[in-house]
Amino acid sequence: MNPEEQSDGFSLRSTISLLATVGVIGLLIWLSFNVNVPEPAVLRDMIQGYGWAGWLVFIGITALIAITPIPVTIPALVAGSLYGVIAGSLFSFTGVMIGSWLGYWLARLTGQDLTFKLLGRHGTTVKKYLSNAGFLAMCTARLMPGLPYWPVNYGAGALGVNQYAFVAATFVASIPGQISLVALGAFAANQSLFNGIILVGAWVLVLISTWVSYRYWRNAREDN
Template identity: 55%
Template sequence: MVWLVFNVHLPSPAELEREIDGFGWGAWLVFIGIYAVVALTPIPVTVMAVSGGLLFGAALGSLLSVIGVLLGCWGGYWLARALGTDLVRRVLGSHADTVESYLAGAGFEAVVVLRLMPGIPYWPVNYGSGAFGIDHRAYLAASVLSVIPGQISLVALGAFVANATWYNGLTVGLAWATVIVLTILASRRWRTAARENKNSQDPEPT
């Protein structure tokens, strides 16, 4: 993954548009495949989501981006399960303890919050969830719930850049408002779940 970051050039949105358009009817599948691979690595997924809006518009771009990023997240989870906790800890480096502490005891809520928060990459959440024992069903449900508004907000930005209509502008505003509201609600549930888990683990007073 480190080698990929420093040696693989991810095309700009304009370059991606030219390359993917050349596949004709298969452009949808190519885009989903590229997005899934990017989501498996530490490469930020933002450029792919924005490119989805430039290429396919807000509605179709959001659908394809959500499918692609969920496939990549799901693959990262199972890859971490296969690699084992020790190896994933080395991959996460100094962030391993932080990721584990965030996910411990409030897996569903933590995944939702970490997915929604702008600036937090997906890959530590993917690998941390797989390595630190987050239940697969909880991880997948949390990912689906939180990925959709986040991806729509980014795809809508790309669509607005390509075509600055009131519809695309409204989509951007509504998507980001949804992300903010869900982040606040999920953060509160996360803190509550983590506190309840801590209290349940504390020894009873004698």
């Protein structure tokens, strides 16, 4: 094969690869903004219907929800009622981490222009928190009240936040919120002393983390 044929072949493969990437990204974006989460009772029955593999299905559903504007509250509550505080927190946290990472890379592949059009009113807030963000700024964005998961995921990817800082901050900052929601679902299903202690402790940790993150953000803004 001569160089011209190799070049043509390479160009063809590159074009096909690019078109496939655009198609996948478009499909994921459409799914992200058009999928509706079932009601808690329906979601619970759906997961139980898969028997021993239900926890895998739950993680997959949570990951898909985490890349959409739908809050991750409902699957976290269902995890607590189905699996208890410990296993439920592990499954819910795993799904959130996977979904957050997927959203991050989805935005990196899509680019800033389209991503920030999708973010809408959240775009300005995300830029304020995440422009040149490191680990602490990412933690602050995760913990700030009123700022959902999905715009943080997309914004971090679009703005080129370091992947390791993104993953580490998401890991650390998501723990209190996930445990508090799962514990609430577990306590609603079983009002045991253990579930009550975890519930109160987790929500206290959420409040403290939120206060610390707000103080950090306010001090950083004053320094600038």
